[in-house]
Amino acid sequence: MSEKNILSSNPWRSDGSLRHLLTLEGLSRPLLETLLERSAHYSAPLSVPAARSNALIGKTVALMFAEPSTRTRVSFELAARRLGADVINIEVQLSSRLKGESVLDTVATLESMHVDAFVLRDSDASIPEMVAKHVAPSVSVISGGAGSLSHPTQGLLDALTVRQHRGRIEGLTIAIVGDVKHSRVARSAAQIFTALGAGEVRLVAPVGLMPDEAEFAGCSRFTNLDRGISDCDVVMMLRIQKERMTAAAIPDEARYFQEWGLTRERLQRAKPGALVMHPQPMNRGVEIASDVADGPQSVIRDQVRNGVAVRMAVLETLLAGR
Amino acid sequence: MSEKNILSSNPWRSDGSLRHLLTLEGLSRPLLETLLERSAHYSAPLSVPAARSNALIGKTVALMFAEPSTRTRVSFELAARRLGADVINIEVQLSSRLKGESVLDTVATLESMHVDAFVLRDSDASIPEMVAKHVAPSVSVISGGAGSLSHPTQGLLDALTVRQHRGRIEGLTIAIVGDVKHSRVARSAAQIFTALGAGEVRLVAPVGLMPDEAEFAGCSRFTNLDRGISDCDVVMMLRIQKERMTAAAIPDEARYFQEWGLTRERLQRAKPGALVMHPQPMNRGVEIASDVADGPQSVIRDQVRNGVAVRMAVLETLLAGR
Amino acid sequence: MSEKNILSSNPWRSDGSLRHLLTLEGLSRPLLETLLERSAHYSAPLSVPAARSNALIGKTVALMFAEPSTRTRVSFELAARRLGADVINIEVQLSSRLKGESVLDTVATLESMHVDAFVLRDSDASIPEMVAKHVAPSVSVISGGAGSLSHPTQGLLDALTVRQHRGRIEGLTIAIVGDVKHSRVARSAAQIFTALGAGEVRLVAPVGLMPDEAEFAGCSRFTNLDRGISDCDVVMMLRIQKERMTAAAIPDEARYFQEWGLTRERLQRAKPGALVMHPQPMNRGVEIASDVADGPQSVIRDQVRNGVAVRMAVLETLLAGR
Numbered sequence: 001m002s003e004k005n006i007l008s009s010n011p012w013r014s015d016g017s018l019r020h021l022l023t024l025e026g027l028s029r030p031l032l033e034t035l036l037e038r039s040a041h042y043s044a045p046l047s048v049p050a051a052r053s054n055a056l057i058g059k060t061v062a063l064m065f066a067e068p069s070t071r072t073r074v075s076f077e078l079a080a081r082r083l084g085a086d087v088i089n090i091e092v093q094l095s096s097r098l099k100g101e102s103v104l105d106t107v108a109t110l111e112s113m114h115v116d117a118f119v120l121r122d123s124d125a126s127i128p129e130m131v132a133k134h135v136a137p138s139v140s141v142i143s144g145g146a147g148s149l150s151h152p153t154q155g156l157l158d159a160l161t162v163r164q165h166r167g168r169i170e171g172l173t174i175a176i177v178g179d180v181k182h183s184r185v186a187r188s189a190a191q192i193f194t195a196l197g198a199g200e201v202r203l204v205a206p207v208g209l210m211p212d213e214a215e216f217a218g219c220s221r222f223t224n225l226d227r228g229i230s231d232c233d234v235v236m237m238l239r240i241q242k243e244r245m246t247a248a249a250i251p252d253e254a255r256y257f258q259e260w261g262l263t264r265e266r267l268q269r270a271k272p273g274a275l276v277m278h279p280q281p282m283n284r285g286v287e288i289a290s291d292v293a294d295g296p297q298s299v300i301r302d303q304v305r306n307g308v309a310v311r312m313a314v315l316e317t318l319l320a321g322r
Numbered sequence: 323m324s325e326k327n328i329l330s331s332n333p334w335r336s337d338g339s340l341r342h343l344l345t346l347e348g349l350s351r352p353l354l355e356t357l358l359e360r361s362a363h364y365s366a367p368l369s370v371p372a373a374r375s376n377a378l379i380g381k382t383v384a385l386m387f388a389e390p391s392t393r394t395r396v397s398f399e400l401a402a403r404r405l406g407a408d409v410i411n412i413e414v415q416l417s418s419r420l421k422g423e424s425v426l427d428t429v430a431t432l433e434s435m436h437v438d439a440f441v442l443r444d445s446d447a448s449i450p451e452m453v454a455k456h457v458a459p460s461v462s463v464i465s466g467g468a469g470s471l472s473h474p475t476q477g478l479l480d481a482l483t484v485r486q487h488r489g490r491i492e493g494l495t496i497a498i499v500g501d502v503k504h505s506r507v508a509r510s511a512a513q514i515f516t517a518l519g520a521g522e523v524r525l526v527a528p529v530g531l532m533p534d535e536a537e538f539a540g541c542s543r544f545t546n547l548d549r550g551i552s553d554c555d556v557v558m559m560l561r562i563q564k565e566r567m568t569a570a571a572i573p574d575e576a577r578y579f580q581e582w583g584l585t586r587e588r589l590q591r592a593k594p595g596a597l598v599m600h601p602q603p604m605n606r607g608v609e610i611a612s613d614v615a616d617g618p619q620s621v622i623r624d625q626v627r628n629g630v631a632v633r634m635a636v637l638e639t640l641l642a643g644r
Numbered sequence: 645m646s647e648k649n650i651l652s653s654n655p656w657r658s659d660g661s662l663r664h665l666l667t668l669e670g671l672s673r674p675l676l677e678t679l680l681e682r683s684a685h686y687s688a689p690l691s692v693p694a695a696r697s698n699a700l701i702g703k704t705v706a707l708m709f710a711e712p713s714t715r716t717r718v719s720f721e722l723a724a725r726r727l728g729a730d731v732i733n734i735e736v737q738l739s740s741r742l743k744g745e746s747v748l749d750t751v752a753t754l755e756s757m758h759v760d761a762f763v764l765r766d767s768d769a770s771i772p773e774m775v776a777k778h779v780a781p782s783v784s785v786i787s788g789g790a791g792s793l794s795h796p797t798q799g800l801l802d803a804l805t806v807r808q809h810r811g812r813i814e815g816l817t818i819a820i821v822g823d824v825k826h827s828r829v830a831r832s833a834a835q836i837f838t839a840l841g842a843g844e845v846r847l848v849a850p851v852g853l854m855p856d857e858a859e860f861a862g863c864s865r866f867t868n869l870d871r872g873i874s875d876c877d878v879v880m881m882l883r884i885q886k887e888r889m890t891a892a893a894i895p896d897e898a899r900y901f902q903e904w905g906l907t908r909e910r911l912q913r914a915k916p917g918a919l920v921m922h923p924q925p926m927n928r929g930v931e932i933a934s935d936v937a938d939g940p941q942s943v944i945r946d947q948v949r950n951g952v953a954v955r956m957a958v959l960e961t962l963l964a965g966r
Contacts, residue, residue: 044436046433046434046436046458046460047460049380049381049436050380050382050435050436052380058693058694058696059693060694060722070412070428071431074410074412074432074435075435077410078382078408078410078435078436081408082408086722086725086726088718088721088722090714090718102925102928105924105925105926105928106714106925108945108948109715109924109945109948110718111690112690112945112946112948112949113694113718113719113722113948113949113951113952114688114690114693114694114722114949114952136690138690138691280427280431281424281427281428282427284424284427301430301431301434302434304430304431304434304435305434305435305436307435308435308436366758368755368756368758368780368782369782371702371703371758372702372704372757372758374702392734392750393753396732396734396754396757397757399732400704400730400732400757400758403730404730602749602753603746603749603750604749606746606749623752623753623756624756626752626753626756626757627756627757627758629757630757630758
């Protein structure tokens with residue numbers, strides 16, 4: 001398969017199976033569909049007990065999160081435990097304390113303790129790939145979010161959530177709104193929605209937060225919120241960081257909300273019943289109005305619920321039976 | 323039952339069973355007796371292995387402690403694990419970082435990951451109740467200590483310890499000594515001992531650390547230690563914080579010990595063999611002399627041991643079979 | 645056995661079995677051999693799944709590491725979990741926050757929660773022994789590294805690693821190189837290699853980092869690296885801390901490497917195929933050249949792998965069936 005050569009770290013095993021999950025870029029539609037099918041298997045409604053399996057009994061998963069991320073870390077931790085794996089939390093400053101060789105020494109040490117998979121998050125987007133290049137053939141690396149580059153399990157959970165509510169991705173119009181430029185969530189979402197045949201993926205952002213033209217191939221671009229979400233099936237809001245508003249020439253949160261906040265009135269420009277998504281944590285009253293976040297079109301809590309399911313599917317796919 | 327309406331957060335399920343444990347206030351004597359019976363079932367002496375069960379296999383318990391509390395957190399963690407549950411530790415500053423809506427977003431996120439129970443501790447006493455009001459019907463909230471308001475599992479373990487050593491609470495004279503005003507331990511203890519028919523619950527404190535008259539209904543009050551513990555069956559000492567001594571017009575720890583410290587000599591004013599209790603951590607040589615803390619009348623270590631048993635009983639009662 | 649009286653804390657049970665592991669000093673050769681045999685049983689190559697057993701199901705192990713030590717803490721944590729034990733991590737500043745009585749209160753509290761073993765690390769070398777003297781007879785204490793005094797499980801894993809590669813310790817010439825004076829690793833290694841019949845244990849260090857003559861009985865001493873490692877079977881490098889270089893009158897890391905760094909050229913003075921060891925974390929380019937650390941004679945990763953095996957054997961030996 002041509003996609004085997006896209007990543008220099010080569011995430012594939014010789015039998016053609018996936019070994020690492022560092023990005024969604026270059027993954028084939030059939031593989032993505034298979035991962036989503038398996039995720040759907042683990043996606044239990046809250047009214048029934050959490051899905052569990054014994055697929056990873058005897059395996060050890062190390063979580064190394066350099067950026068604070070209770071949400072994603074806990075999601076991976078519960079996913080691994082509900083598959084029967086042992087989980088080790090390593091609190092590290094990967095990019096500062098463990099630069100260069102020494103991050104590899106730390107990983108090598110844990111590998112020698114029979115750690116079967118590393119889940120890594122760092123603001124330095126190159127860390128997961130660097131680690132993946134150096135670990136033993138029996139070890140898998142999963143990105144828990146790499147700088148602004150990629151967040152593959154977030155992309156999968158976003159796609160799963162849309163599929164559950166719409167039955168398909170094919171042909172849908174999806175708007176990704178806000179600080180697209182700095183968002184790994186936006187990058188992974190655009191990749192998977194495009195790969196699964198979305199009709200149109202729109203980037204909707206202030207000029208200063210719009211990514212370079214060289215990126216996000218095939219996406220349309222809007223610098224006005226009202227036009228950007230018109231007739232969309234899905235409106236995916238991104239978190240805005242206060243310090244990024246300056247880049248967008250927006251003086252404060254109140255003004256951001258006025259221009260870029262998703263309100264009930266604005267949402268009416270999208271298709272009736274359009275899905276509202278957000279990767280969290282939310283700035284209520286900044287990028288999204290509270291009544292929209294909690295309203296009938298919001299699938300934000302389904303995204304979180306599906307996060308555990310997707311991570312179970314990924315861990316099982318990479319590790320089970322190895 | 324009239325008690326159903328005491329808490330605005332309504333801790334009861336429609337079938338009449340207990341859903342949350344936020345306070346001991348308003349709990350009926352039969353329910354308290356049932357919880358203590360179940361706690362006694364899990365209360366193993368140290369000479370035999372810790373009690374265990376599979377009652378909570380498949381359940382997930384999230385511990386969110388904003389105040390430092392190794393003792394109580396570990397006690398809940400071991401209780402949950404020994405029942406077979408998965409435990410997630412979330413280190414948070416609930417009251418500062420997660421005020422208002424955002425604490426609820428965090429809780430909602432964990433709830434979406436199929437967390438079945440939250441154990442919360444915060445200096446802001448309103449947090450557990452606020453969370454209890456918002457979680458889904460299948461989710462339980464347990465207070466691990468709420469400001470100076472309540473510490474229900476501590477009250478239960480205190481009552482269990484007295485029952486184990488005296489066979490009953492009924493008719494006993496119990497002195498609660500020290501900084502009663504700021505103590506959640508004192509409030510929960512007074513509530514449960516009163517509910518279980520104690521003959522007299524005495525508050526023994528310097529004037530500046532005595533609670534308002536409106537509180538602690540039915541308790542007698544003493545502002546002198548010697549008189550306060552005379553002929554008591556149980557002397558429950560409270561931890562004094564240095565910064566609170568000023569409020570009591572006591573200049574330093576040495577002086578506090580002189581006036582309010584429990585020594586062997588003073589203890590002789592209580593009934594022969596009176597039980598000595600302390601919620602820990604102790605300031606030895608301040609509110610209690612070391613030889614009393616470690617002496618033959620001390621049941622302080624039984625309190626700790628019973629802490630795990632009580633928390634197992636509470637978790638099982640709220641969660642098992644749901 | 646005369647060794648029963650060497651430690652004031654008396655690590656032995658009345659049936660002659662080992663109760664605590666605080667030091668390797670005074671342990672008999674047959675006991676050390678038995679521990680190594682059991683460690684070998686748990687030492688699985690990385691190509692097969694990690695060894696596991698149910699020997700400690702129902703037991704609780706508390707890890708209390710006051711010094712930062714991801715490596716050793718995770719190694720103990722995985723060891724305990726792979727034997728089926730529950731593990732509690734207590735983050736403490738044992739020596740500062742918990743001096744004197746209060747560290748004992750903390751330990752007594754955990755003991756009352758049915759903790760079966762404490763693994764302790766502190767810069768204050770007296771802490772593990774002090775705790776061992778006070779815990780109940782059913783409780784074991786294991787040192788995870790005590791000041792510069794001892795690191796018994798490190799000594800065991802070093803011996804196991806040499807035995808796996810050389811078949812024996814008997815008769816071997818072993819050089820321990822670097823900051824011997826401040827190294828608990830060096831002390832435990834010298835003790836076990838001597839006890840197991842090494843032909844010669846050499847201390848190779850700058851004058852300022854050489855321990856007092858009263859210590860390391862029976863070891864030969866070299867203040868020159870080239871002579872110290874000549875014809876050795878094993879070269880065990882120690883980590884050098886920058887602030888210790890001054891004591892050795894060495895101005896900087898570059899100069900240290902020049903005089904005391906193990907390079908490929910220097911290693912040729914040792915026996916052909918001599919083993920290169922390091923307890924980690926390594927200062928590459930300071931005490932050891934990167935190509936030596938990763939070279940064919942390095943068994944550093946085997947040391948890490950054996951760390952989990954040794955800790956499983958120690959935990960099982962002290963706790964199983966009690």
